[in-house]
Amino acid sequence: MKKNLLSILILALLVVNLAMTGFMLLSVMTTNNQTKQIISDIASALQLEANGGTNGQGFSNSATGNVAAENIATMTIPSEGDMTISLKLGEDGVQHYMAQTIVVLSMDTSNDGYAKYSESMTGMESLMSTKIQTIIAAHTKEEIEADVSAIKEEILEALQDMYGSNFIYAVDMSYIIA
Secondary structure (H helix, E strand, O other), rough: OHHHHHHHHHHHHHHHHHHHHHHHHHHHHHHHHHHHHHHHHHHHHHHOOEEEEEEEHOOOOOOOOOOOOEEEEEEOOOOOEEEEOOOOOOOOOOOOOEEEEEOOOOOOOOHHHHHHHHHOHHHHHHHHHHHHHHHOOOOOOHHHOOOHHHHHHHHHHHHHHHHHHOEEEEEEEEEEOO
16 A cells, blocks of 8 residues: 555656646746847847858958958068068077968958058058067967967958958968977
8 A cells, every 4th residue: 555655646746747847848948939039139130140241241340251252352461581570488488480471461352441442552561561570479489379360360450450441351371480
């Protein structure tokens, strides 16, 4: 008799647990759907899109690199031989140098800034080269080796700030660290 009573009690607790789990699932799902709807409303009010917006510009108004192939122009910043940059001293206390052989800027020709600044960019090569050298020199060998994309992003932001436009959407470079 005790075994049957205990089995009935366990079965009753199991049914109550199942009912409470179902109730929690329904309440979480409705809350999730409401949150999803609010986020969708806010995104549409701010006119955010997955790829950015006009010319690949997102909420931060910086280019994302989603540029059609026919709208890409590149500019190579020439250097007299190789640019040798003295890096900031790292943890090892040894002075390291970076020999930068080439810097290529990718530009969006459909952006208004390209039409405005493309003619004058050839006269600004030495200024751009100096900005790039200054940014690189502020980092250690370890920082560059750990995350070179962050340095490229920092250079990109500096060049975009210099022109007040985001028609330059990518910076690529080849280098050797010694």
